[in-house]
Amino acid sequence: MGNVPTTVKHCLxxxxxxxxxxxxxxxxxxxxxxxxxxxxxxxxIVEVGPRDGLQNEKEIVPTGVKIQLIDMxxxxxxxxxxxxxxxxxxxxxxxxxxxxxxxxxxxAPHVRYPVLTPNLQGFQDAVAAGATEVAVFGSAxxxxxxxxxxxxxxxxMLRFEEVINTAKERQIPVRGYVSCALGCPHEGDIKPSKxxxxxxxxxxxxxxxxxxxxxxxxxxxxxxxxxxxxxxKEVPINALAVHCHDTxxxxxxNILTALQMGVCVVDSAVAGLGGCxxxxxxxxxxxxxxxxxxxxxMGIETGVNLxxxxxxxxxxxxxxxxxxxxxxxxxxxxxx
Amino acid sequence: MxxxxxxxxxxxxxxxxxxxxxxxxxxxxxxxxxxxxxxxxxxxxxIVEVGPRDGLQNEKAIVPTEAKINLIDMxxxxxxxxxxxxxxxxxxxxxxxxxxxxxxxxxxxKPGVSYPVLTPNLKGFQAAVKxxxxxxxxxxxxxxxxxxxxxxxxxxxxLQRFDEVMKAAKEAGVPVRGYVSCVVGCPYEGKVAPEKxxxxxxxxxxxxxxxxxxxxxxxxxxxxxxxxxxxxVSKEVPISALAVHCHDTxxxxxxNILVAxxxxxSVVDSSVAGLGGCxxxxxxxxxxxTEDVVYMLHGLGIQTGVDLSKLMDAGAFICRTxxxxxxxxxxxxxxxx
Numbered sequence: 001m002g003n004v005p006t007t008v009k010h011c012l013x014x015x016x017x018x019x020x021x022x023x024x025x026x027x028x029x030x031x032x033x034x035x036x037x038x039x040x041x042x043x044x045i046v047e048v049g050p051r052d053g054l055q056n057e058k059e060i061v062p063t064g065v066k067i068q069l070i071d072m073x074x075x076x077x078x079x080x081x082x083x084x085x086x087x088x089x090x091x092x093x094x095x096x097x098x099x100x101x102x103x104x105x106x107x108a109p110h111v112r113y114p115v116l117t118p119n120l121q122g123f124q125d126a127v128a129a130g131a132t133e134v135a136v137f138g139s140a141x142x143x144x145x146x147x148x149x150x151x152x153x154x155x156x157m158l159r160f161e162e163v164i165n166t167a168k169e170r171q172i173p174v175r176g177y178v179s180c181a182l183g184c185p186h187e188g189d190i191k192p193s194k195x196x197x198x199x200x201x202x203x204x205x206x207x208x209x210x211x212x213x214x215x216x217x218x219x220x221x222x223x224x225x226x227x228x229x230x231x232x233k234e235v236p237i238n239a240l241a242v243h244c245h246d247t248x249x250x251x252x253x254n255i256l257t258a259l260q261m262g263v264c265v266v267d268s269a270v271a272g273l274g275g276c277x278x279x280x281x282x283x284x285x286x287x288x289x290x291x292x293x294x295x296x297x298m299g300i301e302t303g304v305n306l307x308x309x310x311x312x313x314x315x316x317x318x319x320x321x322x323x324x325x326x327x328x329x330x331x332x333x334x335x336x
Numbered sequence: 337m338x339x340x341x342x343x344x345x346x347x348x349x350x351x352x353x354x355x356x357x358x359x360x361x362x363x364x365x366x367x368x369x370x371x372x373x374x375x376x377x378x379x380x381x382x383i384v385e386v387g388p389r390d391g392l393q394n395e396k397a398i399v400p401t402e403a404k405i406n407l408i409d410m411x412x413x414x415x416x417x418x419x420x421x422x423x424x425x426x427x428x429x430x431x432x433x434x435x436x437x438x439x440x441x442x443x444x445x446k447p448g449v450s451y452p453v454l455t456p457n458l459k460g461f462q463a464a465v466k467x468x469x470x471x472x473x474x475x476x477x478x479x480x481x482x483x484x485x486x487x488x489x490x491x492x493x494x495l496q497r498f499d500e501v502m503k504a505a506k507e508a509g510v511p512v513r514g515y516v517s518c519v520v521g522c523p524y525e526g527k528v529a530p531e532k533x534x535x536x537x538x539x540x541x542x543x544x545x546x547x548x549x550x551x552x553x554x555x556x557x558x559x560x561x562x563x564x565x566x567x568x569v570s571k572e573v574p575i576s577a578l579a580v581h582c583h584d585t586x587x588x589x590x591x592n593i594l595v596a597x598x599x600x601x602s603v604v605d606s607s608v609a610g611l612g613g614c615x616x617x618x619x620x621x622x623x624x625x626t627e628d629v630v631y632m633l634h635g636l637g638i639q640t641g642v643d644l645s646k647l648m649d650a651g652a653f654i655c656r657t658x659x660x661x662x663x664x665x666x667x668x669x670x671x672x673x
Binding site: 037217219222223246247256257282290298299326327331 | 665
C-alpha cells in the first residue's frame with residue numbers, strides 16, 4: 001500500500017477497502033510509483049552550459065572552443081542547447097563573439113539553439129546571425145531587476161513585449177525565464193505569488209515555456225514546492241521548467257520535488273559550469289551529468305547519452321583549466 | 337497518504353472509517369511541505385553525526401588526538417544527539433583510529449548526547465566498554481564480495497561474530513546500532529539485490545540492534561534504487577528503526593535522503609564538512625555533509641535540534657586542521673557572502 005501509515009493498515013484490510021470502495025485503487029497510489037509519486041516518463045534537458053555556464057566563468061573562452069563545445073553537446077542527444085547571448089559585449093564580454101558562435105556551430109537536426117535577447121536590438125542581431133529561437137529574462141525581484149538590467153520589472157516586461165511581438169511575426173519561439181524564483185541576493189525571500197505574476201505575464205505575452213530559476217541556489221524542496229504550487233495556478237505545469245543552482249547543494253532534491261509536481265523540463269549546465277556571482281568561489285548551475293544520472297537511475301528517459309556529456313565536460317574543463325563541478329564526472333574519472 | 341486523508345473525509349464513508357481517521361490523524365505528523373505532494377514528511381529527524389569516525393577514517397592525514405577531541409566537543413555543542421566518536425578496530429588496519437581509548441576518555445560528554453563507537457568483534461567491544469563506551473555499532477554488508485574483501489569473512493561469518501558482541505552488549509545493557517553497507521551497489525559485485533539487504537537488516541534487527549543504518553557505501557544510489565531497496569527492507573524491519581547513510585560520490589545524497597524521508601525514515605547519517613572521501617573512487621567525495629542535510633531539513637520545516645552556524649564552525653575547525661576545503665556546499669556558500 002505504499003506509504004500508508006501503519007495505523008491505517010492495522011485498522012483496514014486493503015482487500016476489504018478495495019472491495020467496498022472500488023474507486024480507491026485509483027486514489028491509493030500503487031506500488032509501481034516511487035514513494036507513491038508519479039514521475040514523468042520523459043524529461044527534456046535544456047543545456048545552458050555554453051551560455052549561462054560560460055557567462056559566469058572568469059576565463060574568456062576562445063570562440064573556437066565554444067563552437068567545439070556546442071558541437072560536442074549536439075552529438076549527445078540533447079534537444080536544446082542555449083548557444084549564446086545577444087547582450088552588449090560591454091556588459092558581458094564572454095558573449096562578445098555571439099554572432100561568430102552562432103554562425104560557426106554545426107546545427108544538428110532535431111536540436112534547437114536558443115539565444116538570449118534582452119531587447120529588440122539584441123533580437124534583431126540574433127535573427128541576422130541566424131537564430132531560430134530566443135529567450136527573455138524577467139525577474140521576480142524588483143531590486144534584482146534594477147541592479148541586474150537597470151530597470152523595473154514592469155519596464156523589462158515592456159521591452160520583452162516588443163521582442164515577443166516581433167518574434168511572433170517571424171514565427172520565432174520565445175522562452176521566458178524568471179530569475180530569483182526562490183530568493184534574491186538583495187531582497188531575501190520572494191513570495192510565490194510574485195513569481196506566479198511574472199511567469200503569467202511572460203506566458204500570456206507568448207512565451208512557450210517559462211523557466212523558473214533559483215538564481216542564488218537558496219531554495220530547498222520546501223520553498224520549491226510552495227513556489228510551484230503558486231505558479232501552476234497561473235501557468236500550466238507542462239509549460240514550466242526549473243533552473244536550479246547548486247550553490248547550497250540543494251539542486252537535485254529541488255529538481256526531484258519539481259518532477260513530483262509534474263514539471264518535466266530541467267535546465268542544467270555541462271560540468272556544472274558557471275559559478276555564483278553572489279557567493280564568490282561557490283558553485284552555480286547544477287551539472288547536467290548529475291541530473292542525468294539521477295533521472296536515468298529513476299527510469300526517466302531523457303534521450304541523452306551520459307558518457308558523451310561527460311566527455312564534453314572534460315573538454316571544456318581542460319580548456320578552462322578547471323575541475324569539473326559534476327560529482328558524477330569526478331567519480332567516473334577516478335574509479336578504481 | 338493524502339489520498340487516504342481525502343478518503344476518510346468523504347461524507348459517503350461510514351462512521352467507523354471516521355473514527356479511524358481520528359486515530360490516524362493524531363498519529364500522522366504532516367508537515368506543510370509534505371502534505372501537498374501526497375507524502376507526509378517526519379516532523380523531526382535525528383541526525384547521526386559520523387564525521388569523527390566514518391569521516392576521519394577516510395581522510396588521508398592522521399589527525400592529532402587533541403584535534404579529534406576538540407572536534408567532538410564542538411559537535412557536542414551543536415545540538416546533535418548522536419556523535420559517532422571512534423572505532424575499536426585494530427590500529428594496524430585503521431591507523432586513524434589508533435587513539436580510540438584516548439579519544440573516548442578525553443571527550444567532554446554532554447548529557448543527552450550519545451557517543452557510539454564501532455566494535456567489529458568481541459575484543460573490540462570489550463576494549464570499548466573498558467574505555468567508557470555506552471553504545472556501540474556493528475557493520476554488516478549486503479554484498480558477499482565486499483564482506484570478504486573488507487573484513488575478510490563471509491556475511492554469515494560476520495553475523496556470527498556480531499552475535500557474540502550482541503550477547504555481551506545485552507548483558508552489559510549497552511545498546512547496539514547495526515549498519516548494512518553496499519545497500520544499493522557494491523564496488524565489486526555491482527548492483528545489490530534489495531532482498532539481500534532486507535535479509536541482512538532483518539538479521540541484525542532480530543539479533544537486537546535498535547536501529548539499522550542502510551549505507552550507500554559507494555554513493556551510486558538514486559531515488560529509484562533507494563526506494564526499491566527501502567521498500568524491500570521496510571517489509572522486514574519497521575521504518576522507525578531504519579536510518580539512511582548516503583554517500584554523495586555521485587551527487588545523489590540529498591535527493592536520496594529526500595525520498596527516504598518521504599517513505600517515513602526519520603534518522604539520517606551525515607558527516608560534518610562532508611569529511612571522508614570514497615576509497616573506491618580516489619579524490620571523489622564520500623559522506624554527505626551534515627550542513628547541507630540540515631539546510632535542506634530546516635528548509636522543509638523539519639526540526640533537527642541542530643544549530644547550523646555552530647555546526648559550520650566545527651566544520652571550519654576540522655578543515656583547517658586537515659588543511660583541506662570543506663565538502664559542504666552550504667559552508668562554501670555561506671562563508672563567502
